[in-house]
Amino acid sequence: MSTDELPRSGRPRVIVVGAGFAGLAAVRELRDADVDVLLLDRDPFNTFQPLLYQVATGGLNPGDITYSLRAFAARFPHARFRRATVTGVDTAQRRVRLDSGVEVGYDYLILCCGVVANYFGIPGAEENAWTIYSRRSAIAVRDRVLSNLESVAQGREGAVEPVVVVVGGGATGVEMAGALAELRNSGLPLAYPELDPRRARVVLVEMADTLLAPFHPTLRSYAARALRERGVDLRLGTAVRQVRPDSVVLSDGECLPSAVTVWATGVRACDQVAMWGLRQGPGGRIQVEADMRVVGQPDVFAVGDVAARGDDPLPQLAQPAIQGGRHAARQVRRLARGEPTEPFSYRDKGIMATIGRSDAVVQLPGRVRMRGFVAWxxxxxxxxxxxxxxxxxxxxxANLAVRYLTWKRTANVIVGDPP
Incomplete structure (x- = not known):
């Protein structure tokens, strides 16, 4: 196998690590630049993460929200894709080492490799909780939830009560809890007539006193009220002390039975990043200058969830990642032309979260706030x-139309091959 994955065309060589929002935005921005681009990702597909909770609750097929990265790279004449995991970065030699042992040289490197779940050292959380940050983990949650319902409905020995505990009151936790509550309210009476719906519970645990911390207080209160109306058991101002295979121990000493514990509390940089010799800050995020270049590395950029600018980190959301990816690519173009870089300026376009069918909260710049059907x-x-x-x-x-328009008549969910 060649040790060089880019053609020797004489053009500057740009490696983009990570095919999330930031990585794809960077490749698009370089589509007509006089450079060769190599996109690296451990998966052969891009996943639209904001809708993974729909996969986890049987509303969408995994293929609905994934897209082939080879098909994406084929759109651009000077771009290539390779499925690989980066195991090392040699900034002195300008080389990236891959899990296959191959080393690839670069002139410019854009790191947007994303993050992993942060368990904050809570005993048993990493071993026993489930996340929905990837396609495979969302599928695993879906299959575990549906398998548990089948076991309880059939009275199988050892079946854990159908209780799902969602830990974290951010957008991911709220959306997951709302979708599970609707599955319980609309689907269970038809699909499992032998199962008392009151036995199936959805509990959302949040350490803070409110949900959706970045939102305006009126929208936070609205979201909490809407979840309670759907039957979600909110435990605000409550921390998790321990996660067991079949239960969650809370800070007040209560032991909640849990067939599935969904972890949605926060993220951090993966441990591998610490071995790359780059300066890191809280949460392991790579520290960058105003132009998004890594501190002390003039040819390396870091953007998206894995990057932070000093004491003013950007929120780990899609828009900062997209805008950061575009900015890093523009700076590569400037550097390739011998021009100085420009500082990055983030434009806040607002935030939103859905609670369930016909219900969401939206907060836009200029004090524009919406809730309910219009927001949804x-x-x-x-x-x-x-x-x-x-x-x-x-x-x-098509699949969301089936979910929101026919569930009360069909109770149909998308299933795979449950364990």
Missing amino acids: VAWLGLHVLALMSNRNRLATM
């Missing part, structure tokens, strides 16, 4: 349009 339509339209292809958009619209 805005949330739905934006997320469908943000998908990678028309096939993804059509499939997502």
Whole structure:
């Protein structure tokens, strides 16, 4: 196997590590630049993470929100994709080492490799809790939830009561809890008539006193009220002390039975990043200068969730990642032309979270706040349009239409091969 994955064309060579929002934005921005681009990711597909909770609750197929990275790279004449995990970065020699042992040289490196779940050292959390930050983990949660319902409905020995505990009151936790509550309210009476719906509980545990901390207080209160109306058991101002295979121990001493514990509390840089010799800050985030270049590394950029600027880190959301990826690519173009870089300026376009069918909260710049049906339509339209292809958009619209329009009559969910 060659030790060089980019053609020797004489053009500057740019390696983009990570095919999330930031990585794809960077590749798009370099589409007509006089450079060769190599996109690296451990998966052969891009995953639209904001809709993974729908996969985890049987509303969408995994293929609805994934897109082939080889097909993506094929759109651009000077871009290539390789499935690989970066195991080392040699900034002195300008080389990236891959899990296959191959080393690839670069002139410019853009790191947007994403993050992993942060368990904050809570005993048993990493071993016994489940995340929904990747396609495979969302599928695992879906299959575990549905398998548990089958076991309880059939009275199998050793079946844990159908209780799902969601830890974390951010957007991911709220959306997951809301979707599970609707599954319980609309689907269970039809699909499992032998099971008392009151036995199936959804508990959301949040250490802070409110949900959705970045939102305005009125929207936080609205979200909490909407979840309670759907039957979600909110435990605000409560921390998790321990996670066991079949239960969660809370800070007040209560031991909650839990068939599935979904962990949605926060993220951090993966341990591998610490071995790359780059300066890191809280949460392991790579420290960058105003232009998004890594501190002390003039040819290396870091953007998205894995990066932070000093004491003013950007939120770990899609828009900062997209804008950061575009900015890093523009600076590569400037450096390739011998021009100085420019500082990055983030433009806040707002935040949103869905609570369930016909219900969401939206906060836009200029004190614009929406909730309820109008906010839900805005949330739905934006997320469908943000998908990678028309096939993804059509499939997502079709499956969501089935979920939101026919569930009370059909109770149909998407299933795989449950364990």
